[in-house]
Amino acid sequence: MSKQDKIFLKQDKVEDFTFDARVAQVFDDMVSRSVPYYNETQRMQTELIMDFIGDDVSLICDLGCSTGTTIDLISKHPNCPDTVKFVGYDNSDPMLDKARTKLADLIKSDRIELLNADLSRLPELPGCDVVIMNWTLQFVRPIDREILLRRIYASLKPGGAFFLSEKVLGKDSVLNRLFIRHYLNYKTSQSGYSDTENQRKREALENVLVPYRLDENYALLDRCGFKQYDTYFRWLNFACILAVKE
Secondary structure, X not given: OOXXXXXXXXXXXXXXXXXXXXXXXXXXXXXXXXXXXXXXXXXXXXXXXXXXXXXXXXXXXXXXXXXXXXXXXXXXXXXXXXXXEEEEEEOOHHHHHHHHHHOHHHHHOOOEEEEXXXXXXXXXXXXXXXXXXXXXXXXXXXXXXXXXXXXXHHHEXXXXXXXXXXXXXXXXXXXHHHHHHHHHHHHHHOOOOOHHHHHHHHHHHOOOOOOEEHHHHHHHHHHOOOOEEEEEEEEOOEEEEEEEOO
16 A cells, blocks of 8 residues: 655655665555546546557557556456566665565466666567657656657557546647646645645756646657657647657
8 A cells, every 4th residue: 555645745845856775665656646537547548558469469668667557457357368467667675665566466377577677778579569658758857858759660560559547738828827827736736735745846847847738749759760659648738649650
């Protein structure tokens, strides 16, 4: 069970955000309270993924798998065959330790491999039917993103799917500030975070999380070979994209 996220309530000195042991302990609570409609977007993504796997052996790679929630949800879907295998990559050992506990049954049945990897220097991926990046690309340095997405495209089998969920910037600066203000109001009214917590977390993420505009993410996908892509969910400054390799 994840503990309640009170990191920025207790932390006076704001430092750059890292996925350390403190964050791993509360991450499931943090992400479910910080990402609007988190459960629904996970449900939608899982349903869509079922259209890209078959009865034969399929491979799903989760880049930035954190505590393993996404893989857990996919593996437990009633339409997910037992032949589906998973690889989870993350650069945080505390997160991977949490994932190993959550995904113990998959580990016992030899259906998953969990690897520590820096996504900016990701080794060649195995041939995949599905690749997932949920709120992860935004933490990869912009200079490294195109190389990473080209590697993802190359790893996907024809007809394979890339699921990208990101925090995004608005095209218009005035509307972007409006969206951010309403998002912070959401975190206060719906998720129970205080204004102090919101401000401290924004400062901690300022040099760590670098979002793109939605059209910039589209252009990146296009440059890397994807020609079929669309947004299947959007809430103010959050977007979920599905791209398919022809």
